[in-house]
Amino acid sequence: MPAAPAVPRRYSYLGPAGTFTEAALKQVPEAAGQEWSPVDNLGEALNDVVTGASDAAMIAIENSIDGGVTVAQDALATVPGLRIVGEYLVPVNFVLVARPGTRLEDVRVVAGHPVAYGQCRAWLDAHTSRHRHLVATSNVAAAVDLFDEAKGLDAAIAPPGIEEHYDVEVLASGIAENPDAVTRFVLVSRTVPVGEPSGADKTSLIAELPEDRSGALLELLEQFATRGVNLTLLASRPIGDRMGRYRFVIDAEGHVKDERVADALLGVKRFSPRVVFLGSYPRADRVAATIRDAQDDDAFRDARDWLRGVIEGTADGAA
Amino acid sequence: MPAAPAVPRRYSYLGPAGTFTEAALKQVPEAAGQEWSPVDNLGEALNDVVTGASDAAMIAIENSIDGGVTVAQDALATVPGLRIVGEYLVPVNFVLVARPGTRLEDVRVVAGHPVAYGQCRAWLDAHTSRHRHLVATSNVAAAVDLFDEAKGLDAAIAPPGIEEHYDVEVLASGIAENPDAVTRFVLVSRTVPVGEPSGADKTSLIAELPEDRSGALLELLEQFATRGVNLTLLASRPIGDRMGRYRFVIDAEGHVKDERVADALLGVKRFSPRVVFLGSYPRADRVAATIRDAQDDDAFRDARDWLRGVIEGTADGAA
Amino acid sequence: MPAAPAVPRRYSYLGPAGTFTEAALKQVPEAAGQEWSPVDNLGEALNDVVTGASDAAMIAIENSIDGGVTVAQDALATVPGLRIVGEYLVPVNFVLVARPGTRLEDVRVVAGHPVAYGQCRAWLDAHTSRHRHLVATSNVAAAVDLFDEAKGLDAAIAPPGIEEHYDVEVLASGIAENPDAVTRFVLVSRTVPVGEPSGADKTSLIAELPEDRSGALLELLEQFATRGVNLTLLASRPIGDRMGRYRFVIDAEGHVKDERVADALLGVKRFSPRVVFLGSYPRADRVAATIRDAQDDDAFRDARDWLRGVIEGTADGAA
């Protein structure tokens, strides 16, 4: 008797097809051949995960030019039940597209997602006579809007390859200011047990500072430094209750199942009035953390063995 | 012989009249009765200052809900020749307005600046049946767009008082989620000599970290901590050359003419491969910094006197 | 049938009867009625413990005027198998004694232990005409030597009460410079299981610094600071292999069975190439450590529970 067909896994992502978010999702081997669900914005994507409508959502979390995607950072800080399970990097490059037949010198109104527009503005200033910018909700939506006459668009900023999905012509390529721009995406699932370390991992968390202490941020950072844990990201976000109160979004090298990272997290937990653990997952760049001998798992195990012997009096105090 | 009439000073701000930025500018006594020049965006405002078209520009720098205005932070980090000379706080509240005769239950399409929309979305979700959001370039522009039929708008999110400038009706007041939300503005001029301390000042700077050192952020923060200088803001922004490289936007308590702040800045300057001093100016909240005895100006003067005597041998080494 | 008489416990101390060390031993309730064995020096006392000849030894470890008893610190750093089990404070005061009939104005040669002499020298300079000092091996031996004619002594510096043990007359009392001087003693046994916390405890250890790191002492101290553990003593002693290499003698507030102290010790153990745990024992001054909420045992337990839930995915990441 044949096995019942498996229920496909469902992945939400900022659509439509052709977005950089889709490009990130294409990097996930387990997602191949599963159900991909394009959504309109981050809220929908995370909602799909929280409600169980999707198994996971791919969301942009940081851009090498624009910095943290603050709405995503804030959502991860406040929506309960989420866990980051993977990280992906997508090179960000843009083309300028138009309806077939349009000439660059005729371009007056350009649609573009604000982030994309920011990166292409210098090029547009240099290569078009005084253009106007209309905001689009995604990089692909900008191209789609070309065919909405009511919008009066001449051209759109879009990801490379857009011409394979839509009937547009590429007026210019590589129009973003920084050719090495990259966006970092994370794959988010519901809370699940943490996976095993891959040897090149990252741990994400969000921590608030105690209010009553000057130098509190320094103290927070020392929780990592004294355990030899490097940080790859430290971003502040307003807690929102009043000006001057911040939570910190932190990416640390290593995995929560690495002893030094676990110990740092215990320290942070004791120190911070509110911590959100977001996950430990393989780094997109596959760079292994540099660990000093004194901070590897053996050192932690040896220290615990020593302390036990010392307390029980079975071992000498010297070591 | 009568004196020649003085040339009025010119202030650029994100217009049109009625914006929160205008409300900030109204807090500047010296700006009263001078020329106010509304502009479309931050770039124009700063450009007016750099070119000398305006004497100063009022720009939003942080919101208690949304965090730093990253485009403003990045501009201050990279545009040379600017100086922050004042800080102002404007409570941020929103009303929902429409053309006269519109009923709340008929609202389908709502215009709003994205930041404003984010703060009012919960209210809109609760009080309108499934609305759609159209992006506006400013909070006042959203209201103005009500009268552009091509846009097909039903209502707009706008600042309180908008009805005094435009022919709109207020459908609802206080629709923002957080009634205590506030936006922080800074007044920016060309580089000028730093003013005198007011007794309750803030010093803004931007610093990059040396690349070759782990724990570099901790070291940067210690430059302030060892001099007893508290920070009111620490935000990271990508330098932009590659993922993982950040500059830090810092607001420190005190004035560069306070010895402890000057000393901290000297330490930062020696440590950091690139520092931008943005200015020392009176704090909007008029809160004086708490200074320990060991860190007041007298302590710095005494220490210098002591060291001079010690080196010259005119004073005993003990003190 | 009557129980076999218990074998009495044996305590070694720097004798003879009447020394400050004996006064310290009198403070130990369990030592009352047991066998007290006076010895000539620290080496003998510790040797008695190591060989099992005695159950414990009382040794001077620090004086409020002269500082650490370095020979004791060095012995604890190098002799294996020892454990500090108690701490005692003895006020240190001195009398000047002589053979009956001697007058103060006739005193020319004064015997005294070097430490005692140092504390009484100012008084002797003021109250005798040009005296000479002869070194004695203990404060009581100085008095005993008065009756050894070959030594040619006129007077001796001795502890108060000496006249009850020997046929001497007190020429003057309270001759030490500092009337509040106190000596700190520790009771040392063989390595035994650590006792239970009393609520006001001290933990002693000795740690060497890694050689290859500048700022290593700072890093060592941060192991305590980040866990909120205060130090009551930090003394450096040469390791002895070459100039400039030190080990550090540390007394920390709290008990190794307090979580924050155990955690600090684990950190020290991982960091230091050589650590000697000397014991956790009730403080002589009965001052309880000040502990911040974030560092009490509950905080450690809560943090561990949180981390377990986070890793297993049974608990939400937020806390």
Add this chain to the structure above:
Amino acid sequence: MPAAPAVPRRYSYLGPAGTFTEAALKQVPEAAGQEWSPVDNLGEALNDVVTGASDAAMIAIENSIDGGVTVAQDALATVPGLRIVGEYLVPVNFVLVARPGTRLEDVRVVAGHPVAYGQCRAWLDAHTSRHRHLVATSNVAAAVDLFDEAKGLDAAIAPPGIEEHYDVEVLASGIAENPDAVTRFVLVSRTVPVGEPSGADKTSLIAELPEDRSGALLELLEQFATRGVNLTLLASRPIGDRMGRYRFVIDAEGHVKDERVADALLGVKRFSPRVVFLGSYPRADRVAATIRDAQDDDAFRDARDWLRGVIEGTADGAA
């Protein structure tokens, strides 16, 4: 007309001729051919300097085996008007000497300075049948005492070369436990202007900690660390008023005329309720301090220039 003969400079040292202190004084080029005045103890030596009886005194400050010479550290902390002007290292080795004709197997009573005896005790235990130790006031005095019949001595611990000064025979050489032992001496003068940096200097100071702050020692050490100044010595000494209060004896790499050292001292001065500057002088080992670019004199000068320009508004804030 011939010049008046110069008044010779006078140097006090722990005598008599043949002591290690004299060996240290022989390393001082300026002392050659001047008047050398042997004294009995440290107090006399420093008193000679304070009163002007001598121009300088050579005193032992640290031994690689026994640690700091605490009486010297305490004297420098409390006697006003002194300045360290040089540092010298003397290898410490011992010979066992006796009156001519004495055989090693007949040695019963051995004279020795306590520090010397401590270093030779293991050898004596191994090579003599049960000897007794008599305390001598200096290493040379022990040898001299051999000829005082009243003392009943058989042998003496003395510095190599003693046989050139006294009629003694060497029974054994190299009897100290550690063949690399070395004693560090400092040359002390009255307070004089600090000399010029030699490129390999040391700066000595003594600092007390503020009472009202936990983590105060950490804060003191950070004054050096944030300026990139390494410490070669950190020793604690009781202030003496009550148990648990310490001052810290510090040797830092570099010269007070090096900007980073001056800046660290200014920080220490502001922080500490009592600082004693003891001097900047060439290191005995001629090892130059390692200085990071950010901490050299140029970096300090550049930072000051930058800050001045920033305040005056003549320079742009960016650098």
